[in-house]
Amino acid sequence: MSRYNAAEVEPRWQKVWEDNDVFRADNNGARKYYALEMFPYPSGRIHMGHVRNYAMGDVIARYKKANGFDVLHPMGWDAFGMPAENAAIEKNVHPKGWTYDNIAAMKAPLKRLGFALDWSREFATCDEAYYKQQQAIFLKFWENDLVYRKTAKVNWDPVDHTVLANEQVIDGRGWRSGALVEQKELDQWFFKITHYAEDLLEGLNTLDRWPEKVRTMQANWIGRSEGLQMRFEWARPTIMNFVGDRVLSSQTLKSSKGNPKINAASWLTTTEVEFHSGIEIFTTRPDTLFGASFIALSPDHPLTKKLAEDDEALETFRKECARIGTGEEAIEKAEKIGYRTSLTVQHPFQDTVLPVYIANFVLMGYGTGAIFGCPAHDQRDLDFARKYDLPVLPVVLPEGEDAASYDVGTEAYIGEGTLYNSDFLDGLNKDDGIRAAIEKIEAMGQGTGTVQYRLRDWGVSRQRYWGCPIPVIHCEDCGVLPVPEADLPVKLPEDINFDKPGNPLDRHPTFKNVDCPNCGKPARRETDTLDTFADSSWYFARFAGGSGNGQPGDKPFDKKIASEWLPVDQYIGGVEHAVLHLLYARFFTRGLRDCGLLDLPSGEPFDGLFTQGMVTHAIYTDADGNFVMPADVTDNDGKLVHLETGAPIHKGDIVKMSKSKKNVVDPNDIIEGYGADVARWFVLSDSPPDRDVEWTEAGVIGAWRFANKVWALVSDSSSNHRPMTVANGAEGAALELRKKAHKAIAKITHGIDVFRFNTSVAQIYELTNALGKYKANDAAKAESLGILIRAIAPFMPHLAEECWSKLGGKELCYHAPWPVADESLLTEDTVTLPLQVNGKRRGEISVPVDISKDEAEKLAMADPAVQRAIDGLTVRKVIVVPGRIINIVAS
């Protein structure tokens, strides 16, 4: 037997594939299949997570190809972003050079892994040809009212010197830098994602090939709630005080605040609210209006700010709230605190007056920034009411409670029930009560039923160099103008430096200073660049229909071709993108559709989504607690020691591979040592794809052994074992082998179809074992070997080609059709039926599959083990499940 030499075999087949251009995607009229993995950021090194991600996609791509699909499986680079700028600052290299060098460095090992990728479609998002089209899309979105500009309070990351979208702020810190985020007022560009809030939410229901978890996370993020937006009018004495003694009059308000219309769903926190005639609130529980005992405004509410101008104590209170707002532990417990104003409002339905508080738990960013408090049926309101001694009047009576004695105590009741203490709402249930209350308020002209979303518009301005320039010019006379299409792309200048903090574009004279395209006078070019999440929001369409590549007349993508390939049939990537990337991409495809660029009625870019688990590894530390790379650790008689020093090593937790913990295994080392196939096989074999897989040396060796075993099987085999052989009419051991092989086909196929590659792998092992034991050199063996090799091909494609060719396969294994199971070999003539007595297994009998129930029962009763078990008992019942089990009930 000759040993399998991956180092020689793998590059050889890679060259054959490349020379024959076999992975190029063409739409030849067969059913199309678009397989895509989230494209990588070119950090310069590939890691095991990449290997696992792309190995999964490759299984799907090769499997679909074998099933006769036209497969599109492209690869490219998500190449804009801050690491390039950080490298520029730290290592004094140019972001562009750094990025393209990294791409080259990553492309080599990726090719060495032998993925069936159509490299002809490769691009990087930092290619001029790509960002030119992104600028064109930006302008198109602008034309179609999907882009707008506003001064807004934004999340400012003081470490990265840039703005962050809401989604990019985690626990009050920047998602990348981890720095505490500050609030800053800036002119910002926004994508109007809220325009599609309802559609994005609705669309989730159609994505039945997405993980439930991701859909839930997006739904939560969009955060739809139905309710009532209404006005509480000032109580008579208040309006006198308010307008008379304090600053405000309706005239000054109107002129300073402009449009009084409420736009609560907008990104802006400076919600413009008309408050001279009352306070606008939003509620999802208008049925509990009769239980209202106060009104609370956000500390950031415009009215609060106005009042604070004349009220030092209130200003102090506001600062107090702001201080608590940023400390993380404080948010955990966040005691509810309030400030009582001298204002009061009129209850809409009855002759009572409610005090107006400023309260720290009311958020300006949601609804109108003001609420009515109903302590009996909202926990926050209850905590607040108990603290400030406000009335707690229950108006929803839970089932089984008595109206006369019911008391909420310290736990607000938020469930269903019957309304009482509520005048015209008495006796209604929750939903009817909500409807009736909304109707009444609408009839009174004090409000309307509305829908609120937590989702806010996507702020995309970034004060960075290494991103797609926003194609806009600011002219003092003509205003904000688009760069004319003929002038695109707005290129990133290359003569920049990072010797000062901030955006180099902002201090680049020839970039920044331009002539107005309208009047020709000196004007200022926009120096902000787009959030890099924009880059990854349409790359899949460019892969599918990109053309011209920077030539004149190039478009973002060919509408017809892109629309044929889209949606992506199977998208694979990490869960960490569940909200950000996947939501933005769904927005983009809707925008592209509505701008007429893409023919995609559903607007959904990804038909199937799979989120794979991480690659983990134990953390190794030495006696001093320093992290040690796994490659430097060896096993010495069951004890882990340092490879060089021999010092003892401690094995710690098994966590995601990360550079900082040094628990990483370099794919390059594995490829060199064992070959690409072994690395691929290992990451797919043991764990289900959606769970984490622990990288172990033993596991790799196991995979390596298996590859050799398959090779041994083939190289020892007779030379006339043509892989496409079909054996007919075998019997005895040959028939058993054929049955095994055909059953394996069915199970392997199913495993791939449902993304349980580990179960496919197990079946491949079984078939290999069966073949290993089968010594005859006949047609049954030839057929089974051919099945085995084709089944292995999506997992270990090089080994498969080598075996296929050794066995005399005429064409490439890559082009060989997926084996089809012969139905007649999947069924057995006889089955083994377990015999149970009172649910306990007592024996088994072998019977023909088509045996009658009576016959089976007779045989079961005659079984000696059954006889022993029912000795002295009376048989009550015999349950015969054909082909499955026989259970005898006796007592």
Add this chain to the structure above:
RNA sequence: GCCCUGGUGGCGGAAUUGGUAGACGCGCUAGCUUCAGGUGCUAGUUUCUGUAUGGAAGUGGAAGUUCGAGUCUUCUCCAGGGCACCA
């Protein structure tokens, strides 16, 4: 606090969706082979009990539905992830 996921041998994990729990792999044990350098083959490997045919227990825990539960229901514990004052 709320919402998901999951919990099965020493380990990773199977289980035709209510029908023989532990497939397959790793590890381990015993034997054979001498391939010298991550080797191949054979047998065994849930636990307890018994010389043995066998018996008993067993899928985080408790109860339930059922002829029959890893699978369904309720409660509960633990781990991982997400959201977090969203009115």
